[in-house]
Amino acid sequence: MNFVKIKTVNQSSLKDSQQEQHNNEMYINLDQIISFEYDDLDIKNSKSEDQKYYQIILKYSKGAVLDFIVIKKYFYKIKTVLDINSV
Structure with a gap:
């Protein structure tokens, strides 16, 4: 099983200047994924102007x-594991 530890961001906290306090840590299983969709969110705030956010939708076979x-770091973590598994 491919479990990856990530931190998600609450949608309501994206406008917050203290969004780092609103992160939720979780483990996700990247096995049996049949669809990986994402959107690059264009969100700017004063605290982290250079930070990119992605909305991710994972669909499983069940x-x-x-x-x-998620932030850019966790997006690439998920994308890398899925790319390796698809080879």
């Missing part, structure tokens, strides 16, 4: 769907 927002 019907489960995960939808969350």
Whole structure:
């Protein structure tokens, strides 16, 4: 099983200047994913102007769907594992 530890960002905290306090840490399983969709969110705030956010939608073969927002670091962590698994 491919579990990856990430931190998600609450959508309501994206406008907050103290968004780092609103992160939720979670482990996600990257096995049996049939669809990986993402959107580059254009969000700017005073605290982290250079930070990019991505909305990720993972669809699993058993019907489960995960939808969350992550920073660039965790987006590439997920994308790298999925790219390696697809080879």
